[in-house]
Amino acid sequence: MRESRLMLMQYATAVVAVALVAIHLIMQGVIYPYSTAISFDNILSIYRSWPYAIFLEALLVVVLVHGFNGVRIILHEWRQTAPWSWWVDVGTSAAILVSVAYGTRTIILAIFGGVAG
Amino acid sequence: MGSVGEERAKNKRGIWGWLNPYHYNAERWAYTFQRVTGVAILLYVLGHLGDTSFFIGGPTGTGPSPSGWSFIGSIFENSFGHLILILVVLVLFFHGVNGVRLILSEFGLIFRRPGPIEYPYKPRSLSSGQRYLIWIGIAAAIVAALWAFLVLFEGMG
Numbered sequence: 001m002r003e004s005r006l007m008l009m010q011y012a013t014a015v016v017a018v019a020l021v022a023i024h025l026i027m028q029g030v031i032y033p034y035s036t037a038i039s040f041d042n043i044l045s046i047y048r049s050w051p052y053a054i055f056l057e058a059l060l061v062v063v064l065v066h067g068f069n070g071v072r073i074i075l076h077e078w079r080q081t082a083p084w085s086w087w088v089d090v091g092t093s094a095a096i097l098v099s100v101a102y103g104t105r106t107i108i109l110a111i112f113g114g115v116a117g
Numbered sequence: 118m119g120s121v122g123e124e125r126a127k128n129k130r131g132i133w134g135w136l137n138p139y140h141y142n143a144e145r146w147a148y149t150f151q152r153v154t155g156v157a158i159l160l161y162v163l164g165h166l167g168d169t170s171f172f173i174g175g176p177t178g179t180g181p182s183p184s185g186w187s188f189i190g191s192i193f194e195n196s197f198g199h200l201i202l203i204l205v206v207l208v209l210f211f212h213g214v215n216g217v218r219l220i221l222s223e224f225g226l227i228f229r230r231p232g233p234i235e236y237p238y239k240p241r242s243l244s245s246g247q248r249y250l251i252w253i254g255i256a257a258a259i260v261a262a263l264w265a266f267l268v269l270f271e272g273m274g
Binding site: 034064068071 | 162166178183185223268
């Protein structure tokens with residue numbers, strides 16, 4: 001993808017992340033008292049509510065794409081050799097895929113997994 | 118051109134160049150803090166992915182696990198963990214507001230029309246409006262950190 005498109009993606013994910021993180025913070029600290037928000041039963045009910053599960057997945061993808069693309073930009077500014085650029089692009093893409101997969105696994109197992117006794 | 122100038126021209130100062138305290142204005146410091154807070158937030162997010170995975174029993178878990186969640190809570194739900202969360206909220210709000218400023222700048226929405234460069238060589242395009250946004254970001258970060266403090270330490274005493 002062209003760098004100009006990637007930069008636009010960085011701005012777009014930034015704007016979406018501001019909105020999603022604001023909702024996440026409001027859910028954790030305003031709508032519920034903090035002690036209730038982090039209780040096991042409350043989190044289970046949140047994961048198993050489809051709108052919020054989709055919201056969490058969106059938050060996961062947007063924040064990780066924005067974060068790792070930001071690191072990619074920093075590393076590209078640091079050095080500009082062709083091998084370095086290739087490794088930075090491949091490395092940050094792999095980091096996005098692995099971290100999104102790990103977070104998605106948590107969401108999927110929280111929804112469909114059986115509750116341990 | 119001196120050696121420092123040559124290094125700058127070749128962009129060889131690298132990441133350490135961000136921390137040069139000389140000749141920097143507020144915008145440049147905001148740029149440095151944007152990068153530093155961005156990396157810090159990403160590290161927190163990765164840690165948060167790890168700790169929330171204990172809701173399903175950790176890396177090898179298969180479903181919601183009250184004991185896994187209780188285990189991770191016993192590590193992070195204390196004054197030190199809450200202090201980390203307050204710092205995260207602090208840098209998150211600065212990064213968010215300053216990031217909006219950078220986007221508005223990128224699209225030229227908060228810059229004035231450039232003019233002739235005259236002594237004392239202050240760029241006329243850098244309007245006071247965009248500089249206010251830096252201070253709004255700092256103020257928002259402090260207010261949010263105070264809010265986080267009240268939320269997190271309420272009921273701990």
